Amino acid sequence: MASTSPVVAFIGLGTMGFPMAGHLSQQGYQVVVYNRTQAVADRWLQQYAGSSAATPAEAAAQAQVILSCVGNDQDLKQVYLGDNGIITGAKAGSILVDHTTASAGVATELAAAAQQAKLAFLDAPVSGGEAGAVNGCLTIMVGGEQSDLDKVEPILQCYGKAINLLGPVGYGQSCKMVNQLCIAGILQGLSEGISLAKAANLDIDKVIEVLQHGAAGSWQLNNRAKTMANNQFDFGFAIDWMRKDLAICFNEADKLGVALPLAKQVDEQYAKLQQRGYSRADTSVLIKQFDQQD
Known part of the structure; x- marks a missing residue:
């Protein structure tokens, strides 16, 4: 990496942010990290x-480029708009890129604050877990803005295989929904389907x-069907986070007048599974809705 490469800050070293920031370092960028729990930053x-x-x-x-990946809207507001937040410290002309799954509304709010401070925001x-x-x-x-994405795309390519602009600020979050x-x-x-296959004594691997x-092919079928059939859920994307995203x-659907009956049915099942102690289990634990109560 050339010495003219920008210094990159990465805010939030959780399940996703930790390895994402690691790729930047491995690609030769000068990386400055911040994490709410200092011990995690030390481990990084x-x-x-x-x-x-x-x-x-x-x-x-x-x-010159500040990346973030934190928990939710409230966390975002704290790290961006707080007294010791990103916007307070960032130099004019810097580009802010938020990888958090959050609301389109908070993205618009942060973009407005960034613009006022002469910063760009994406x-x-x-997705990919x-x-x-x-x-x-x-x-x-x-x-x-495409011009802002063009400037940071080489950085995002360190951990992204598909990078697409959907539209103005907020459209990324809408696509994630x-x-x-x-x-x-x-x-x-x-x-x-797997419940029926097991009941019919089908060979899951062959299925x-x-x-x-x-x-019927999908990433979930390829990566989760076998583990679902084997009752393995101690990995992946926790249902606590999925319920946050579904909320x-x-x-957003209420604002737009869109009905989401299947998603609400799934969310209800996840709520029941949380009560059964599966809060940190992978989202594929949904299959246990068909089991007898533990």
Whole structure:
């Protein structure tokens, strides 16, 4: 990487952010990280070259591109708009890229604050789960200006295999809502299909092999059908986070007058599974709706 490469700040070293920031370091970028829990930042520094900052503002002040991946709308407002937030510290002309799955409304709010501070902002939620982050092959859905995306796309390519601009700020988040709704529906169908396959004594491996080449093929079928059949759920994207994302979808759908009956059915099943102790289990645990209560 050339010495003229921009300094990059990464705010939020959770399940996704930790490996995403790691790819930047491995690609030769100068990376400054911030995490709410300093011990996590310390652990990141044990694995990757870079430095850490005490606040989001301090991290942003050192960088030309500031990336974030935190929990929810409230977390975003804190790290961007708080007294020690990104916008307070970022230099004029910096580009802010948020990878959090959040509401389109908060993306618009942050973009307005960024513009006032002479900063550019892109909402850029990702899909692909922890495995996608670790393997550097995430799908990135972007809202904002093409000229801003052009400037940061080489950075995003360190962990993204598909990077697409959907429209103005907020459109990335709207596309991520569509993504989550589709996943919910696919997992419900897989849960029912695998339950029937097991009851009919079908060989699950053969079923997957046949179906993945036809119209029922999907990432979820290829990566989750076998583990669902084997009762394995201690990995992946937790239903706590999926319910957070679905709540965002429901709020947006209410504003737009769109009915989401299947997604609401799935959400109700996830709520029951949370009560059964599966809050941190992968979303594919949806199949256990058909089990007798534990």
